[in-house]
Every structure is written in C-alpha cells, then in structure tokens.
Amino acid sequence: MSYYLDLAFNGLVFGCMYALMAVGLTLVYGLLRILHIAHAAVYAFGAYVAVIVANGTGSLALGLAASIGAAALLGMAIYRALYQPLLAYPPYVPMIASIGLLVLMEDGFRIAFGEQGLTFARNPYPTQLHELAGLTVNTVQIAIVGAAIACVGLLALVAYRTRIGIGWRATVSDPAMAASFGVDAIKVRYLNFAIGSALAALAGALIALLNNFVEPSMGFVVSYKALAVIVLGGLGSLQGTLVASLALGLVESYGTIFVGHFMDRDAIAFLFLIAVLIVRPQGLAGLKTA
Amino acid sequence: MSAYVYSLLAIIGINVMLAVSLNMISGFCGQFSLGHAAFYGTGAYAAALLAAGGSTLPLALAAAVAVAALLGVVVGFASLRLRHDFLAVTTIGVSFLFVGFVRKQAWLGAEMGISRIPPSGLGNEGNALLIVGCALATIALSLYLRRSWMGFAFRAVGDDEDAARSAGISITAYKLAAFTLGTGIAGLAGGLYAYFTQFIVPDSFGFIVSVMLMAMVVIGGTGSTLGVVMAAAILTLLPEIFRFMKDYRLLVFGALLILVVRFAPGGLAGIGRAVLAKARAR
Numbered sequence: 001m002s003y004y005l006d007l008a009f010n011g012l013v014f015g016c017m018y019a020l021m022a023v024g025l026t027l028v029y030g031l032l033r034i035l036h037i038a039h040a041a042v043y044a045f046g047a048y049v050a051v052i053v054a055n056g057t058g059s060l061a062l063g064l065a066a067s068i069g070a071a072a073l074l075g076m077a078i079y080r081a082l083y084q085p086l087l088a089y090p091p092y093v094p095m096i097a098s099i100g101l102l103v104l105m106e107d108g109f110r111i112a113f114g115e116q117g118l119t120f121a122r123n124p125y126p127t128q129l130h131e132l133a134g135l136t137v138n139t140v141q142i143a144i145v146g147a148a149i150a151c152v153g154l155l156a157l158v159a160y161r162t163r164i165g166i167g168w169r170a171t172v173s174d175p176a177m178a179a180s181f182g183v184d185a186i187k188v189r190y191l192n193f194a195i196g197s198a199l200a201a202l203a204g205a206l207i208a209l210l211n212n213f214v215e216p217s218m219g220f221v222v223s224y225k226a227l228a229v230i231v232l233g234g235l236g237s238l239q240g241t242l243v244a245s246l247a248l249g250l251v252e253s254y255g256t257i258f259v260g261h262f263m264d265r266d267a268i269a270f271l272f273l274i275a276v277l278i279v280r281p282q283g284l285a286g287l288k289t290a
Numbered sequence: 291m292s293a294y295v296y297s298l299l300a301i302i303g304i305n306v307m308l309a310v311s312l313n314m315i316s317g318f319c320g321q322f323s324l325g326h327a328a329f330y331g332t333g334a335y336a337a338a339l340l341a342a343g344g345s346t347l348p349l350a351l352a353a354a355v356a357v358a359a360l361l362g363v364v365v366g367f368a369s370l371r372l373r374h375d376f377l378a379v380t381t382i383g384v385s386f387l388f389v390g391f392v393r394k395q396a397w398l399g400a401e402m403g404i405s406r407i408p409p410s411g412l413g414n415e416g417n418a419l420l421i422v423g424c425a426l427a428t429i430a431l432s433l434y435l436r437r438s439w440m441g442f443a444f445r446a447v448g449d450d451e452d453a454a455r456s457a458g459i460s461i462t463a464y465k466l467a468a469f470t471l472g473t474g475i476a477g478l479a480g481g482l483y484a485y486f487t488q489f490i491v492p493d494s495f496g497f498i499v500s501v502m503l504m505a506m507v508v509i510g511g512t513g514s515t516l517g518v519v520m521a522a523a524i525l526t527l528l529p530e531i532f533r534f535m536k537d538y539r540l541l542v543f544g545a546l547l548i549l550v551v552r553f554a555p556g557g558l559a560g561i562g563r564a565v566l567a568k569a570r571a572r
Contacts, residue, residue, distance in 0.1 A: 033375070035375060035378065035379070089555045090512075091375065092316075092322055092508060092512075093508065093551055093555045094551075095378075096504065096508045096547060097547070097551040099501055099505070099547065100545070100546075100547030100548040100551065102544070103544035104540075104545050104547075104548065105544075106540075107540040108541060224382055224386065227379050228379060228382075228383060231376055235375060235376065263393075264393055264394060266390050267386055267389070267391055270386045271383075271387055273379070274383050277371075277372060277380055281372050
C-alpha cells in the first residue's frame, strides 16, 4: 500500500515540476500562438546559473535568486530577438527558430561547462528525509511541491486581483480590444516571457538540487513533455495545464511500474496524450470548437 | 567514384525522399507533422525484418511502403480530428512513441537494433543508384502532384479547410491521401536505408530526425519542391562541410537554423522568388 502512495507522491512531485514548466509555455502560447520549444533551454539555463552562483558564493538562496532573475532577462531577450520579428509568419516559422535556439544553447552549455555536467558543492537537501503521513520524503521534493503551489497561487492572485493581471488577461482574450482600452500589449508580452522564464528557471534549479546534477541536455525531454502537458490541458488554458501536469506526473509514475517493460517513460506520457486527444480533441479543459 | 561519394549520394537521396514526402503532407496539404521519422523507421524495421527472414528486395521494399503507409493512415485519421498545434504536438508524440516502443521490444532487437541485414546484392554502386533513382522519381511525382487536380485540392485544404469544404472538396479524402502518399514514400526511404546500412538502431529514427526533416522543409521554403530538395542536400552535406569544426558542429547548425529563419522566413524558395522578381523588374 505505502508503495503505491510513494508512487503517487513521486508522480505529484514530477507533476509540480511539469506545472512550473508548462505555465510559462501556456502563457506564451496563449498570447502569441507560438510553441516555445526553447523554453527547455531556459530551464537548463536556470539550473546552470543556480549551480554556478551557489558554488561561487556558497549561498543557495543567492543561486536561486540569480537563476530566476537571469532567466527572466533571458526570456525577454528571446522574445525581442527571436519571436518579435517572426510574429507575422505562420507559427511553424518561429517554432523552427525556437528549435534552433534550443540546439544552440544546449551545445553552448556543453562547450562552456563540459559534457559531464556540474554538481552542487554543498547539497544536503535530497538526503534530508522527513516522515509525512506515512511517506518518506526529502526536503527538495517538499520544496518543489511548495514552490509550485506558491507560484501558481501568486500567479492566480496577480491575474485576477491586480490591474496588471486584468490587462494581461484582456490581451490574451482580445489583443486589439485590450489595446484600445489602453493596455500596452508589448509590455504584456515582455511580462509574459519574464514570468514564464522565471518559473522554468526555478523548476530547473529545483530539479538540479533533487538530482544534484545539471547536464547540457537536461531540458530536452522535459520540454516535449511540457508541450504535451499544455496540449493535454487544452492549449492556453491555465487551469487545464495544472490538471494535465498532475495527471501526466501520476500516469508516468504508475505507468513505468505497470507497462514499463513494454515502452519507456516518454512513450507512456505521449501514449496518454494521444489517448486523451482521441476522446477529447480539444484537450482536458479546452472549449468545444467546430 | 569512391565508396565515400556513393554513400554520400545515398544519404542525400534518402533525405531528399524524406523531405519531399514530408513537404507533400506539411507543405502542400498544410498538415504540420513532427513525426515523419517514425514512418521512416517503420519502413526500415519492416524491410529489415523481412530481409532477415529471407525475403527478396522488391518484396521487402513493398512491405516497407505498405506498413509505413498503414501507420500514416492511422495518424491521418488523427489529423481529421485535431487541428494545427494539437496535430503538431501529437505527431511529436508519435515520434517518441515509436522510439519508446521499439526500444523495449526484444523481437525488434530493442536498444541494439537489427544488425546483419542481408545485402541487397546490388553492391555499393547499385544501392546508391537505386536510391538516387527513387529520389528522382519522388521529385518528379512531387512536381507532377503540384500541377495535378489532387495537388490543387491539397492546397485548398491547407489554405482554408472551411472554404475547401464549401467548394465541395472532401477534406477527409485528401488529408488521408496526403498522409498515405507522404508516409508511404518515407517507408520506402526507410527500406532503402535498411538495405544500405545493413544495420539499424531505434535512435536513427528519433525526434531529432523528424525535426531535421521539418527544418529541411522550412529552410527550403514550405511547399516548394525544388527549394526543399536543395535544402535537403545542403543540410545533409553541412555536417560533412563542417567536419573541421568537430565539436562546434551542432552549435553552428543551431545558429544557422536561427539565422536562416530569422532573415529569410520564406526559405530558399522565398529568396529565389525575390531574386527573380528583382531581375524581372530591371
């Protein structure tokens, strides 16, 4: 019994990590209709900055802060340099550019920091175990779940309770109308990339802590999983994305045990995606169209 | 010609077949697919299994086409229900599903793949000629298709489904036709590849390959057969040209992808058209 609970918790931790990644992708997709594959490079970037700054200064808090800040800037730079000039073209054009950036950055990490990857100099957190309702969990796992809940809660608060958030939601649902009411659409886009990238960096840094390891290609599979999550959630729907993240985390966790001899973890995730889309082509929370 | 030149020709021929067939699905018919390598792999595995079982070359290649096209029809049915970005991500899923499934199947050689595929009996030169011949036939078919009624219907479906439907074009029939045709050719390319290398592993048909093929289509200029052929040849040769850069090959590839898309979003065909227009204006 407790074995299945452990699996469920493991799935929940992965689900929360997917959620942190996927929220940024959903924000970008909702606003610009671009599948932002290079988001994975931002995730890896966040992990690298966290490790390097934490090892350099000896302070993990400083490492996390630097990672979040630097990733927000990187996200805005990606929008400005890569996506903004390509907005007039069909969505697969920026997507290919995005894939190019992912390849470029992954190889950049490899050349700059080596194939073997990096580890934290001092990282006792994954081995600090706690008893929680019959489960044995470590500090980093708690931090991932906590960070996901806090970030999503904060985001919801901003989106629904502040002026910036209202302008943001207005721009997502009707850019021209929002602009005519004085919302600065360009500012909203920068904000979008800053927040999404900061969340991805946080996810990357926490996963780096969990595995005590960062490597150049760490973002690769996660990025496609996060794409699967946002499609599963109904593309552009924040609530759907959260439900889909957790569902995917759980399905992977149990699937690896029950059908793991038949297909690998990534295949299970995408089989789940395809199965859901056959029943609900608009995704879990998507609106019925056509 | 040396063996090296023959093998280069063969690889270019295979990539041309793959990119041109993907262009039929994504360029002509507007169904964005990031899972083309899965059909390529299906063809390769089908041919490899049959060849290892003692089948003749034509039979194995025919089976490669049939099995890949069958899988293509299944994915084509998905395209009837899913639109645009949903389809793009679903086809990414098809790519991962194929590799993830094959990796765990003992009868497909799992991680180790299938080795000791019997030779085609044509020799290096014969293999390369067969592949180049198939590639030329694919190009001819694509050029013909563009001018045919079917190509016209493909374009109508790709441009605006609702308008095409109201003009009496069967969306279902033409989407399925595009997928069947495109994935069948990919299967043939896979079969030829299996005979050419005599050794296949799951990773040769992974998502990266699908992305590379889509990059060939976009860099060539979506919908333009000749542009896509050129892009396929150039992108295949690039790693050979950049061999002297060794460690920096992927870095350069990523940068080139960004630069081409950023400064010539219409691809090579777009550049070609612009140059022609300028020459005419003069």
